[in-house]
Amino acid sequence: MGVLEFTGNLTHQTVVPLAVFVAILCLCLVVGHLLEENRWVNVSITAISIGFISGTAILLLTKGKNSHILRFNEELFFIYLLPPIIFNAGFQVKKKRFFHNFFTIMLFGVTGVFISTLIITVGSRWLFPELGFIGLTAKDFLAVGTIFSSTDTVCTLQVLHQDETPLLYSLVFGEGVVNDATSVVLFNAIQKIDVARLNRWTSLQVIGDFFYLFATSTALGVSIGLLTAYLLKILYFGRHSTVRELAIMILMSYLSYMLAELFELSGILTVFFCGILMSHYAWHNVTESSRITTRHIFAMMSFVAETFIFLYVGMDALDIGKWKITKLSFQKLTGIYCTIVLLTLLGRAAFVFPLSLLSNYINRRAQSASSITFKNQVFGFLTKSLISHLLLPNTLNKSNCRQEPRSPREDIxxxxxxxxxxxxxxxxxxxxxxxxxxxxxxxxxxxxxxxxxxxxxxxxxxxxxxxxxxx
Amino acid sequence: MGVLEFTGNLTHQTVVPLAVFVAILCLCLVVGHLLEENRWVNVSITAISIGFISGTAILLLTKGKNSHILRFNEELFFIYLLPPIIFNAGFQVKKKRFFHNFFTIMLFGVTGVFISTLIITVGSRWLFPELGFIGLTAKDFLAVGTIFSSTDTVCTLQVLHQDETPLLYSLVFGEGVVNDATSVVLFNAIQKIDVARLNRWTSLQVIGDFFYLFATSTALGVSIGLLTAYLLKILYFGRHSTVRELAIMILMSYLSYMLAELFELSGILTVFFCGILMSHYAWHNVTESSRITTRHIFAMMSFVAETFIFLYVGMDALDIGKWKITKLSFQKLTGIYCTIVLLTLLGRAAFVFPLSLLSNYINRRAQSASSITFKNQVFGFLTKSLISHLLLPNTLNKSNCRQEPRSPREDIxxxxxxxxxxxxxxxxxxxxxxxxxxxxxxxxxxxxxxxxxxxxxxxxxxxxxxxxxxx
Structure with missing residues (x-):
């Protein structure tokens, strides 16, 4: 197995993009650090900007052929980038606060998606033909509804900080995780629905499906977390090597995500609960150096994956190929885009405000400090909705940065x-x-x-x- | 950018192999740990055995279609698995000892490959037609010579231990690193050679090429190592985050490997020197928690990559597709295989013994303790040669395990x-x-x-x- 055999085969096709992308990623980290003092800029904005600039450079260098160097596909995102981010969120989340707000999170995550889906579906069905965008079936409209009701937990984690706005962070992030599960089950349910024979049982079945998916995904994450903890405890790797403990923790958490995907469950929910269990049990069974290392490894992997995603978003904005695919005119596209953004906002507003009131009413009976203020409803959720659709992230992040320090610290x-x-x-x-x-x-x-x-x-x-x- | 959009697209084609492979990897770590007490078994043997067993299981389950679940190609190996292993070796190597033996390492790495290539080329040219294997050109024979002269540093690292046999480890590993560079340049030079017009200048040119490649690869690794150290020092990431320091160190070292491959240098040599520089300078510029984390991260990545490779080797042994490709008879194949193994051993013996004598003679004038004993020449180098061609790894590793504790500890x-x-x-x-x-x-x-x-x-x-x- 001499090393030489294959060396000649390492094609430039693979090496060049990787080298350029890693170099840009390094640049991004350094520039991001230098600009961190500036309160108007955060890591995601730096990454998107650098991505946009390098995308432009590559576009000019390749004479307009393509703006991005790495083929970014669903696989890359869902198999390599998303798991570390969600796992780290589960691993570092303040468990006490998260479970304290469990009722509110479930309320937003489950009921919210149902309300939002309904509004977007009905709205797009009514507005799209007006814009001259025809040919979609009832099923397509339902799919549009579910897709735009799911929120992006990655963006949330970037904009909000666990220590600055603890209540908002745990609510928004927790909702994102639950939300994803709801969206997955709704989307799958809709693919199976026979629209011609819609009746009362269909919606009941969808709700039943949701609870099944939620329970199984959580159970899988919890089981793998407990298994890892038990394995680490009985084998007591510490006697021999920190290396093995680290490898086991990382591989097992990754396995939880892959298994969930394999069984068509919500990988996000599974890996999130696996992270919670790992930090609650498994983390205490390893050596001191493993503890320090895991905290930093997970945070680092999550950080790099986030930067990678934002960098790519910046590059992708110039992707000419994708712009050319559609046959619709620019005006029509803009119209459809604005309609979707509007409906998404409406969909979120329709459940955020009433549900906040409901949640506050219930919580106030228990404890007055943990209520959701109006400012939180406006800036937190609005920003997230918009950012999750990548609409003008620059200005919005800025406005968010300005508002965050002013939002009241909920010291619960x-x-x-x-x-x-x-x-x-x-x-x-x-x-x-x-x-x-x-x-x-x-x-x-x-x-x-x-x-x-x-x-x-x-x-x-x-x-x-x-x-x-x-x- | 809702998460849902792509979830449906995550094909079983990608998820199933990954999930199975990660699960086997976990199993491998646990079993490897349980068997570690047993002195007859080490991690590589466990991994190869588990790989072989799971390969058999998959072969039976898929009804003889294929034995391995992940398409293992050069890219996977050279882009993702090799860099962390070599980088970690450079990062953790005892620098003082390595440079102390620099002369010996260069002697073996450079002169050795030239001698070995010559013997294997001449030998195969003479023996292959005798076995009925005809149709190879002079260039092909030269290629065979270089390919089987390069040694595998990964196997070396598994079999030898830095703390148990320090001199042998640094010599064999160091030689492997230099050896790779020599083989790369020889192989490239041979591809360019016009065999009809071979003259004295050709060999001089090859030697010149080698020194150019060696110097540039080292310089690249050293430059990137120094740049990283300088960056970490002036930016002083520690003030803000351990996460950024870790990301910078990992990405920069990976970048060094990719850049070397991009410029058609020896990536192994570059990333090795980058690792040395990082541990000598950059490591001291980071926070205490980063220091602990980096040591363990690099060791863990290297460990997982190694286990992955050995696991795959075990699975690959049953690859029916590869056995079917050839049109030669089984007897002829065995004959060719034995000839190559014999010639490789002969090639190594031809330079290991005379060069050891030479090196000992020179070193003895300086210091008597660092001489290479006969036992080292026999068991160390012989084992490596054989293992690097994956010939009966089980029995050989065992014999090696038995011999190693007896070999004298060179306390220099x-x-x-x-x-x-x-x-x-x-x-x-x-x-x-x-x-x-x-x-x-x-x-x-x-x-x-x-x-x-x-x-x-x-x-x-x-x-x-x-x-x-x-x-």
């Missing part, structure tokens, strides 16, 4: 922590559990979960013992 | 360190430098290098100040 950790401490020291509180369940359901669930976790899960799968304040 | 660090200390404290020694240069050339070069390094390089590119004992 303080009451939560003080409750925690008292719970672990004061046994008398246990007798109040029934009244607690009525008054503060989320806390009570959390309390019993902690008890279960400390008694059964942690001794089995690893993790620090009770009373620790990690979240 | 002790005199080196004691000299070091005295050099840094005793200024009087400086006046002896001329006589030192004559008596102990390697030490003197090292001494002056350290002075230059401390005075000019480290203040510029980073690194600990003089007197430190890191190597």
């Amino acid at each position: 950790t303080l009451p939560l922590l003080s409750f925690e401490e008292s719970a672990s020291t004061n046994i008398l509180r246990a007798k109040d559990s029934l009244s607690m369940l009525i008054e503060r359901p989320v806390y009570t669930i959390h309390y019993y979960w902690r008890k279960f976790d400390d008694t059964y899960m942690r001794p089995m799968f690893g993790g620090p013992h009770s009373g620790s304040s990690e979240c | 660090t002790l005199p080196l360190l004691s000299f070091e200390e005295s050099a840094s404290t005793n200024i009087l020694r400086a006046k002896d430098s001329l006589s030192m240069l004559i008596e102990r050339p390697v030490y003197t070069i090292h001494y002056y290098w350290r002075k230059f390094d401390d005075t000019y390089m480290r203040p510029m590119f980073g690194g600990p100040h003089s007197g430190s004992s890191e190597c």
Whole structure:
């Protein structure tokens, strides 16, 4: 197996694009760092701009042939770039806060998509023929509805910061994850629907499908996370090598995503829950150096994948080939584009405001601090909707940067922590559990979960013992 | 850019092989760990065996269609798997020892390949027609000669351990790196040679080409290593993020390999020197957590890539397609195979023994401890030659495992360190430098290098100040 045998075969076709792309990626990191001091610019804007500039350069150098050097396809995105980003989000998410807001997240993620799909479908069916865009079937309109109802978690993670706007981050991101699952099941359900025989059972079946998909995807992620934790615990790799522990953690989390895709579940949901389980159990079973390394490896992979995506988006804007594919005129295209953006905004607005009110009403009964303010509804969700469709990301990100520091910091950790401490020291509180369940359901669930976790899960799968304040 | 749009397109064609392969890889890590206690088995054997078993299973499941699930091509190997392995080797190599043995390494790497190529070429030209294998031109025979003279550094790294047999490891590995460069240039030179007009100038030109390739590849690796160190130093990423430092280090080292391939240099040589420079300068410019993380990331990537390769080798053994391609009879194939193995061994023996004698003679004048023992020549080099052609890896690795612990530990660090200390404290020694240069050339070069390094390089590119004992 001499090395030489193939060296001559490494074609320029593969080497040139990769070398150029890696070089641009490096440039992007350095420039992004230099511009970070500037509050008007963030990593995604830098990446998109550099991508656009290099796309222009390549377009001129290749004499108008193509603007992008790497063939970016769904595979590249879904097999290599998305899993590390979502896994890292699950791995680093503040678990306590995420599960505290679980009800709100589910409300937005599930009900929201249904409302949004309905509005976009009906709207496009009514408006597209007016614009002269005809020939779509009822199924196509339903597909358009689901596609534009799903939100992009990657953009969300870039725009919002977990530490600056904790409540908004966990809501928007959590909704994105649930949202994806809902969209996947809706889309699949629509492909199967016989439009001629639509009846009440169809929608019930879609809802049933959703719960099945949600449950199985979560169960797969949780199982693989627990399996990894158990494997690391019984084999105790630390005795021998950090290298093996790292490899096992990375490969197992990747496996969870691939298995979900294989079984046609929501890979995003699976890898997200796998990340949560890994950080909750598996992470405690490895050596100190593995712990430091994993935190940084996952963050780094996620960071590089994000930069890669934004860089590509900048390059892709100049893709002449894609512009030429359509036979529609520029005016018609603009009209359709604007209609979709408008309908998407409308679809989001239609569920964000009423559901926020509902969620606030329910939460206020429990605790007043965690309500969703009007500013959050406007800037957070609006920005995300728009950015997820890549409409003028520059100006919007800027406006978002300006608004974010002003948005109120929802400090919900303080009451939560003080409750925690008292719970672990004061046994008398246990007798109040029934009244607690009525008054503060989320806390009570959390309390019993902690008890279960400390008694059964942690001794089995690893993790620090009770009373620790990690979240 | 909703996530959903493409989800439906993720074909089973891509997902199934990846999921299966990742699962097997995980299995391999766990089984490899469990069997590690057993001294007769190592990671490569486990991987090859598991690969063979799963290959058989897949062959039976697909009813004899194919035994391997991933299309393994040169690109996968040379673009994704080889760079991390060689980079990690450069990053973790004991630099002091490597450069101490530089003369010996060059002697084996350069002269060895020339001798070996000559023997294999002449031998195959004489023996192949005897076996009834005709139709090859003079150029083909020369190509066969170069191909089987290049050695596989990956196998070497698996069989030998830096800590157990330090001298042998650095010699064999170092030779492998240099050897690759020599083979690449010889192979390219042969493709250009006009066999009808062979004269004295041809060989001179080949030698000239080699030095050009060696110098440029090294220079590229060194430049990128220094550039990375300088970038990290002036930008001081640590203030902001470990993530960026990690990304820069990984991407820059990968870039060095891709650029070398782009300019048709030896990527292996480049990325190896880039690794050395990174660990010498760049590594000292990053935060503490980055330092821990990089060491483990690189080792982990290298480990996974190695396991991947061995796993594939096991699967590939059953590849029916490749066996069917040839029109030659089984007996003829066996004859040719044996001839090549024999000639390769002969080719290696022809330069390993005389050159070891020469090297020992020269080194003995300087220092007696670093000589190459007969046992090293026999077991080390013989094993490598055979393993690099994948001949009965099981039994050979076993015999190697048995022999290695017995081979004498060449403790050359002790005199080196004691000299070091005295050099840094005793200024009087400086006046002896001329006589030192004559008596102990390697030490003197090292001494002056350290002075230059401390005075000019480290203040510029980073690194600990003089007197430190890191190597």
